[in-house]
Amino acid sequence: MRLPSLKTNVDSNQSVVVTKQKLTQKSFVTNLGDYLMEKLFLVLGTLAIFILLLIVGFLFREGSDAIREVGISEFIFGQSWYPSSSDPRYGALPFIISSVMVTVGALLLAVPWGIFTAIFISEIAPKRLKEMLKPVVEVFAIFPSVVLGFIALIVISPIVANVFNLSNGLTAITASVILSVMALPTIISIAEDSLNSVPSDFKEGAYALGATKWEVIKDISLPAAKSGIIAAVMLGFGRAVGETMTVLMAAGNAIDMPVQQLLGLTIPDFLTSVRTLTANIAIEGSDVAWGSLHYSALFVVGMILFVITFIVNLIADLLINRQRGALRND
Amino acid sequence: MAIKEAEPIQIDVREQFQPYFEGDVKKVFQVEELSLWYGSNQALKDISFDIKEKQVTAIIGPSGCGKSTFLKTLNRMVELNTNVKTSGSIVYHDIDIFDPSVNLVELRSAIGMVFQKPNPFAKSIFDNVAFGPKIHGVRNKKKLKEVVESSLKRVGLWDEVKDRLNESALSLSGGQQQRLCIARCLAVEPEVILMDEPTSALDPISSAKIEHLIEELKELYSIVVVTHNMQQAARISDHTAFFLHGELIEYNRTDRMFSNPQDQRTKDYVSGRFG
Amino acid sequence: MTNAALIKKKRNVQLMWVTICATFAVITVGTLAFLFYWIIVGGAEVISWSFITQMPEQNMTAGGIWPALVGTIYVSLLTIAISVPLGIGAAIYLNEYAKQGRLVRLIRLSIRNLSGVPSIVYGLFGLGLFAATFGFGRSLIAAALTLAIMVLPWVITGAEEALKAVPRSFREGGLALGATKWQTIRQLVLPSAIPGMATGAILGLARAAGETAPIILTGAAYFLPIIPHDIKEQFMALPYHLYILATQHSETATVRPIAYGTALVLIILVILLNSVAIFIRNYYRRKNELL
Ligand SMILES: Nc1ncnc2c1ncn2[C@@H]1O[C@H](COP(=O)(O)OP(=O)(O)OP(=O)(O)O)[C@@H](O)[C@H]1O
Numbered sequence: 001m002r003l004p005s006l007k008t009n010v011d012s013n014q015s016v017v018v019t020k021q022k023l024t025q026k027s028f029v030t031n032l033g034d035y036l037m038e039k040l041f042l043v044l045g046t047l048a049i050f051i052l053l054l055i056v057g058f059l060f061r062e063g064s065d066a067i068r069e070v071g072i073s074e075f076i077f078g079q080s081w082y083p084s085s086s087d088p089r090y091g092a093l094p095f096i097i098s099s100v101m102v103t104v105g106a107l108l109l110a111v112p113w114g115i116f117t118a119i120f121i122s123e124i125a126p127k128r129l130k131e132m133l134k135p136v137v138e139v140f141a142i143f144p145s146v147v148l149g150f151i152a153l154i155v156i157s158p159i160v161a162n163v164f165n166l167s168n169g170l171t172a173i174t175a176s177v178i179l180s181v182m183a184l185p186t187i188i189s190i191a192e193d194s195l196n197s198v199p200s201d202f203k204e205g206a207y208a209l210g211a212t213k214w215e216v217i218k219d220i221s222l223p224a225a226k227s228g229i230i231a232a233v234m235l236g237f238g239r240a241v242g243e244t245m246t247v248l249m250a251a252g253n254a255i256d257m258p259v260q261q262l263l264g265l266t267i268p269d270f271l272t273s274v275r276t277l278t279a280n281i282a283i284e285g286s287d288v289a290w291g292s293l294h295y296s297a298l299f300v301v302g303m304i305l306f307v308i309t310f311i312v313n314l315i316a317d318l319l320i321n322r323q324r325g326a327l328r329n330d
Numbered sequence: 331m332a333i334k335e336a337e338p339i340q341i342d343v344r345e346q347f348q349p350y351f352e353g354d355v356k357k358v359f360q361v362e363e364l365s366l367w368y369g370s371n372q373a374l375k376d377i378s379f380d381i382k383e384k385q386v387t388a389i390i391g392p393s394g395c396g397k398s399t400f401l402k403t404l405n406r407m408v409e410l411n412t413n414v415k416t417s418g419s420i421v422y423h424d425i426d427i428f429d430p431s432v433n434l435v436e437l438r439s440a441i442g443m444v445f446q447k448p449n450p451f452a453k454s455i456f457d458n459v460a461f462g463p464k465i466h467g468v469r470n471k472k473k474l475k476e477v478v479e480s481s482l483k484r485v486g487l488w489d490e491v492k493d494r495l496n497e498s499a500l501s502l503s504g505g506q507q508q509r510l511c512i513a514r515c516l517a518v519e520p521e522v523i524l525m526d527e528p529t530s531a532l533d534p535i536s537s538a539k540i541e542h543l544i545e546e547l548k549e550l551y552s553i554v555v556v557t558h559n560m561q562q563a564a565r566i567s568d569h570t571a572f573f574l575h576g577e578l579i580e581y582n583r584t585d586r587m588f589s590n591p592q593d594q595r596t597k598d599y600v601s602g603r604f605g
Numbered sequence: 606m607t608n609a610a611l612i613k614k615k616r617n618v619q620l621m622w623v624t625i626c627a628t629f630a631v632i633t634v635g636t637l638a639f640l641f642y643w644i645i646v647g648g649a650e651v652i653s654w655s656f657i658t659q660m661p662e663q664n665m666t667a668g669g670i671w672p673a674l675v676g677t678i679y680v681s682l683l684t685i686a687i688s689v690p691l692g693i694g695a696a697i698y699l700n701e702y703a704k705q706g707r708l709v710r711l712i713r714l715s716i717r718n719l720s721g722v723p724s725i726v727y728g729l730f731g732l733g734l735f736a737a738t739f740g741f742g743r744s745l746i747a748a749a750l751t752l753a754i755m756v757l758p759w760v761i762t763g764a765e766e767a768l769k770a771v772p773r774s775f776r777e778g779g780l781a782l783g784a785t786k787w788q789t790i791r792q793l794v795l796p797s798a799i800p801g802m803a804t805g806a807i808l809g810l811a812r813a814a815g816e817t818a819p820i821i822l823t824g825a826a827y828f829l830p831i832i833p834h835d836i837k838e839q840f841m842a843l844p845y846h847l848y849i850l851a852t853q854h855s856e857t858a859t860v861r862p863i864a865y866g867t868a869l870v871l872i873i874l875v876i877l878l879n880s881v882a883i884f885i886r887n888y889y890r891r892k893n894e895l896l
């Protein structure tokens with residue numbers, strides 16, 4: 001068979017001319033283009049690092065005035081916040097305590113709720129049901145927080161007022177309830193991921209020994225997924241402590257210390273109106289005079305918030321990596 | 331009773347004029363002391379041999395012996411893996427392909443590659459073949475059409491697809507896809523074609539078509555083909571290299587390699603005793 | 606204890622725990638159903654074509670939510686217009702160019718950290734940098750830049766997933782034909798990754814549309830019954846509008862129906878955007894499976 005000639009401009013027995021010159025010549029335009037694109041993408045790739053540094057640096061720069069004038073210990077331990085009085089006070093302790101209180105309260109609800117739901121989805125539900133439950137969790141995650149805050153305001157707060165016989169239902173516990181809904185999808189999905197990543201031969205071995213399904217969950221799956229589940233709780237904490245709108249709308253926002261005396265002990269008061277770190281920034285940030293001491297003080301509050309979430313997320317990250325590493329080594 | 335047509339007598343000219351014929355064939359690659367590491371794992375050990383021009387060279391050997399690695403080294407595609415280190419040289423047109431002055435774009439245009447699994451792009455049949463010429467600067471529509479047509483004709487695909495050039499290449503059968511990939515490679519006008527188990531993902535009929543095509547293509551191209559299939563190597567290649575654990579055990583003319591292997595390990599392998 | 610009794614006890618323990626897990630799962634589904642029920646029942650009464658397309662009137666006690674809807678659409682689109690190119694670029698670097706090493710680990714650590722930063726901290730940052738320092742004031746552009754930085758981690762992650770789904774053989778095929786790296790990415794990788802990237806972009810859009818805290822600080826207006834004509838103007842936004850109607854208005858009881866309507870429109874908008882994103886993802890996933 002005669003081959004149809006592809007090369008029209010060269011004679012048939014020397015089909016293509018490759019020379020040393022050709023192999024080493026570099027097209028200036030093509031090369032420059034490729035070089036520039038690579039550098040452009042390098043810059044864009046490292047953008048995340050720069051933004052993170054920029055945020056930290058900026059919070060610090062804008063907050064430095066207030067730190068210098070007020071002192072960091074006043075911010076962390078001071079119990080009164082009167083930014084616009086003639087003798088201004090910048091004690092953020094009530095906000096810190098409120099944030100932690102509301103978040104811990106939310107987790108007390110969301111952790112059992114989320115983990116049992118995750119166990120159900122990952123270990124118990126039949127496949128069809130599982131496929132139906134997953135989107136439910138995803139829809140929770142897309143609910144705008146302002147809508148949940150609205151629900152807290154019109155549904156949960158009257159119930160709280162009724163049950164505890166309060167004149168105003170906007171309290172720490174109201175915020176905790178609605179925050180638990182916010183933290184729920186995070187906890188469920190991370191806990192579910194870590195349960196799913198437990199290798200099935202772990203479980204099969206136990207089944208072979210005659211263990212019941214629940215015993216396998218309790219003795220095999222949960223211990224193996226422990227780090228991941230703790231990470232889920234930490235991430236839930238991070239999510240809840242940084243949440244603004246729901247607490248802003250549900251917690252009442254009074255700036256006093258949210259504590260009460262009981263038998264000579266100071267204990268947190270969940271039935272009082274509280275203002276969290278996030279809510280305080282949202283309330284005062286929208287009409288503060290730029291460059292004022294008060295403005296600077298808000299950046300310190302932001303810094304405190306940033307540090308808390310940074311540490312919590314870092315621990316969660318380490319835990320997730322630990323579980324991955326542990327399951328891989330086994 | 332019909333008279334059976336006489337079988338034409340086949341005389342292998344090369345067999346008769348062996349002594350000076352071998353010296354006469356030009357070499358396209360001169361591989362010298364080539365070693366390659368993936369991280370700390372050495373995949374190629376001290377390999378030296380010449381690959382002849384316009385002949386089919388088969389690379390055979392058991393799984394994991396470094397056949398694909400060797401093939402990918404010839405156009406430096408192996409460097410897409412992280413942590414690859416090489417030593418030694420591969421001389422191609424008087425220049426070591428590892429030389430820093432070598433332009434990879436030109437090198438890979440001159441040395442085409444066909445993969446084990448057909449990998450047409452998610453584009454139309456026409457655009458698949460036209461991709462190479464386009465990136466190398468052919469803008470003229472008429473010229474592109476010519477190149478696409480002649481490349482597809484060359485691989486015997488033209489008549490099958492000429493009415494559906496704008497359809498997705500992914501709608502073709504596996505065998506057609508593989509021929510399309512060869513056409514795509516020819517459209518760049520390479521000098522060498524590297525093929526890594528080009529028929530292993532195909533049915534017997536498609537495989538036979540590709541084998542036939544390879545035999546035709548060697549008139550114009552130097553071809554290096556990796557194969558697991560010893561019969562295939564015997565059928566289509568002029569020279570064969572046998573690899574084992576990253577080493578070149580034996581390199582010889584294919585007929586000799588299969589009829590009279592020099593090394594015991596080659597003997598064992600070609601007789602199917604292991605591998 | 607006899608063997609049979611032991612087995613029975615084990616069964617009962619199992620039954621108890623399985624019931625507990627199932628109960629919590631039911632509560633989860635019930636809560637979601639309740640949330641929808643409440644918003645839909647409350648909002649269905651007020652929501653109508655004129656509610657959506659009219660200006661608010663009489664200090665927001667009557668009329669519609671048109672400027673808030675438009676403001677939300679503007680700020681979300683602007684956010685995506687800023688963050689998608691940046692995010693895709695970052696994803697291309699991470700997936701196509703970068704070699705595994707310290708830099709990549711650092712980038713990934715930063716991305717994870719950024720996704721954990723509270724939205725109000727982004728708001729504060731945006732207020733200080735874009736509104737105050739850059740001199741944009743409280744405006745559409747300041748809010749969009751802030752939201753863009755906030756959604757960037759999600760956009761990067763989405764774009765990276767889309768790139769990961771492109772078969773390696775496309776890249777090998779392109780490079781083996783002598784295409785440069787950028788030609789291969791531009792002509793072979795990106796076209797296949799676009800549907801996945803669109804999904805990520807729309808998810809980012811939905812997130813930006815539902816976000817309130819950052820825009821409180823950077824540009825949302827309490828009451829501004831005009832459509833913004835310039836990116837340096839302030840704007841109304843649905844989530845902020847809901848917040849105002851629910852808690853800041855002088856007659857919260859009077860405007861409650863409007864608040865319900867606003868909440869319903871916001872939910873519909875967010876769910877619509879998410880559905881479109883998921884539809885695109887599934888459509889192309891199915892198409893790829895057929896191939
Ligand atoms: N990307 C890689 N990273 C690390 N090691 C690799 C990589 N690719 C291949 N190897 C190793 O190099 C050796 C040679 O692999 P190669 O793929 O070249 O073998 P092969 O002869 O083509 O095998 P097969 O017949 O199965 O295709 C093997 O030991 C393999 O494990």
Ligand SMILES: [Mg+2]
Pocket residue numbers: 397398399526
């Ligand atoms: Mg191979």
